[in-house]
Amino acid sequence: MLRTRVGYCGGTKQGPTYRALGDHTEAISIDFDPTAIRYEDLLQQFWDGHYCARNIGKRQYMNAVFHHDDHQKHLAESTRDQAAGKAGISPHSVETGILPVGTFTYAEAYHQKYALPSHHEVRAFLSDTYPKGKELADSTVATRLNAWLGSGLACDPMVLEQEIESSGLPESLSTYVLAKAVR
Amino acid sequence: MIGLNPLPNETLEVADGIPSAAKLPLDNSSSRLAFQTATFGLG
Numbered sequence: 001m002l003r004t005r006v007g008y009c010g011g012t013k014q015g016p017t018y019r020a021l022g023d024h025t026e027a028i029s030i031d032f033d034p035t036a037i038r039y040e041d042l043l044q045q046f047w048d049g050h051y052c053a054r055n056i057g058k059r060q061y062m063n064a065v066f067h068h069d070d071h072q073k074h075l076a077e078s079t080r081d082q083a084a085g086k087a088g089i090s091p092h093s094v095e096t097g098i099l100p101v102g103t104f105t106y107a108e109a110y111h112q113k114y115a116l117p118s119h120h121e122v123r124a125f126l127s128d129t130y131p132k133g134k135e136l137a138d139s140t141v142a143t144r145l146n147a148w149l150g151s152g153l154a155c156d157p158m159v160l161e162q163e164i165e166s167s168g169l170p171e172s173l174s175t176y177v178l179a180k181a182v183r
Numbered sequence: 184m185i186g187l188n189p190l191p192n193e194t195l196e197v198a199d200g201i202p203s204a205a206k207l208p209l210d211n212s213s214s215r216l217a218f219q220t221a222t223f224g225l226g
Contacts, residue, residue, distance in 0.1 A: 002213050003202060007195075009222060017195060025224040029198065034219050042221045050226055064224035072221070101222045104198040108189055129206055134196040139204035140213040168207035 003031040004146075005137035006111055009066050009104040010097075011059070016105050025062045025097075029104055040075055047083035047096075055095035064097030066104075073098065109133035113142050115150020119180070122149070125173055141167045148181040155181050 006028050013022025030042065043065065050063050065076040076098045084091040106112075113136065116123050122145055130136040144163060148155055160181055164174045202214040 002216060002218050007198070010224070015195070018189075027222050027224045030221045030223075031202070031218045032221060033216055035217075039219060039221055042223075046223050056226060061226050062224045063226040066222035066224065068220055068222065097224065104222060106196045106198070108193055108195065110189055130204055132203075133193065135204045135206075138202045138214075139207070139210050141207045141209050142204075144209075163209065166212070167209040 001030060001032050001037070001143070003138055003140055004143050005029050005106060007104050007106045009101050010062075010064065010099050011102070018108055018111065021060055023059055024105070025059055025064060025066075026107070027064075027066060027104070039072060040079065043075060043079040047079055047086075050096070051087070052080070052083050052094045052096045053087055053089050055097070062097055063095075064099055066099055066101035068101055073100075106134055106137055109136065112137045113146040115146050116142065119145075119149055119176075121176065122173060125170065141169070145177065148177060151182075153182065 006026065008016040008021060008024040009027050011022050011024035013020075013024060016022050016024045032042065046065065052063070055063050067073040067076055080094055080096065080098060081091045084094050112133065116126065126136060126139070126142050126145070130139055130142070136142055144167070147153070148160065161178070164177055167174075169177065200220070202210075204210045205214045
């Protein structure tokens with residue numbers, strides 16, 4: 001996983017914001033290295049992570065695959081059919097959306113990297129380095145820190161140490177993250 | 184800026200497929216990698 005950010009997509013309203021979302025959906029956008037992980041694997045995680053026969057009635061919080069091209073659309077549809085089989089329902093009964101992504105609008109900065117504000121020195125360093133919201137949202141380092149410090153998921157210690165070493169964090173922050181990350 | 188509260192008059196950007204963060208070494212190296220994007224609504 002190279003980068004993640006949250007935002008709004010799938011609708012038609014121009015210039016959506018959190019307070020004026022229109023017909024868009026809150027979504028996560030994931031940049032990934034296709035030589036390290038396949039789109040199909042991400043789809044599998046997605047289908048395994050929710051119950052596809054029910055969708056909340058509100059467009060803002062819809063379960064959906066937002067495809068970027070026809071190949072992704074095809075894979076989303078084929079994995080949907082597999083998910084329906086697992087759930088014991090017809091593919092026609094799946095309520096999870098499969099829609100073109102359209103324009104993806106970055107959410108407000110305070111929605112990005114949600115775990116980091118409670119780690120004040122990390123927050124200050126990243127805000128100084130990347131004062132613009134889009135830069136911060138596009139930072140692999142910020143994405144990693146958000147996962148290491150906020151996900152509660154165990155990190156591979158060797159990968160963690162290698163990535164921290166290559167990240168460019170000041171030594172004091174590297175030490176802090178190594179102490180706080182779950183391993 | 185990372186924060187808990189909205190910034191006044193913040194202009195939201197749209198995705199253009201170009202990673203914009205490259206000041207830190209890991210960001211610089213990752214911004215040069217070929218990538219694909221997956222997007223999901225998570226309910």
